Amino acid sequence: MDLRFITRRHYSLLLCGVIIYLIYGTLLVTAIEVYAPEDAFFENGTTGTLKCSFKSKEVVSSGASVTWSFAPEGATDNPTSFFYYTGGKSYPGSLAQFEKRVNWVGDLNKKDASIQVAQMQFSDNGTYWCDVKNPPDITGSASHIKVRVVIKESLxxxxxxxxxxxxxxxxxxxxxxxxxxxxxxxRQEPSHGYDGCNSNDTISSQTLRQGKKAESSMESSRCSSPSAPVQGPVIYAQLDHSGNKNSSAFHKVEPVVYADIRKN
CATH class of the missing domain: 1.20.5 (Single alpha-helices involved in coiled-coils or other helix-helix interfaces)
Known part of the structure; x- marks a missing residue:
């Protein structure tokens, strides 16, 4: 009895430990995902929109923040932040290159962290990083965009x-x-019209009809056999009383007399 109680207690403790581990592990692996296009081309002197979006399992809170950084083309140093947004307010970075040229056009409630850079210049060529934090989702990699500022003909x-x-x-x-x-x-549908028949079809059809007629004649003769005594042939005779032997007077003959000879 004591052993069973100890076993059940051990199972309960083990189950609680597994649940705690799963919950804690889930919280650890929860990370924010940031998305941005790989490349963007802008005409020199125009306003360029740098698009960025994110995916978070947590509800976007007032503590969510967005950081944009820039590294010139060919630079080997770490990127420098030039724009920061949080709590509905934007803050310029330390790069004079983007001073008064960057505007916030995103919406954190719609998971949008995009910005606009006015008067794009050739010196703006380089790589831009977009990094979003949404506590407790604070882990995750920033997404980057390679920007090319070119003349209109090269777009x-x-x-x-x-x-x-x-x-x-x-x-x-x-x-x-x-x-x-x-x-x-x-074209693949079968033709339902009558195309006629060839000579072989005609011969076979005629033979088939003749055979059917013969069979029907035999059947009718078998089926219509009279039960009365069989009578002999009927003789039809025309009697001419005019006495004229000329064949042209045949139309003056008397009415036909029918003679019926029956066999007794």
């Missing part, structure tokens, strides 16, 4: 006109495919 061809042409071409291709598919299906 990737993604204008609305090109996009519209691509959409129209795709629609035309779909219509052509649908029409071709329709005609292919129509």
């Amino acid at each position: 990737p061809q993604t204008s609305p006109a090109i996009i519209a042409v691509g959409v129209i071409a795709a629609v035309i291709c779909l219509i052509v495919i649908a029409v071709v598919t329709y005609f292919i299906i129509r």
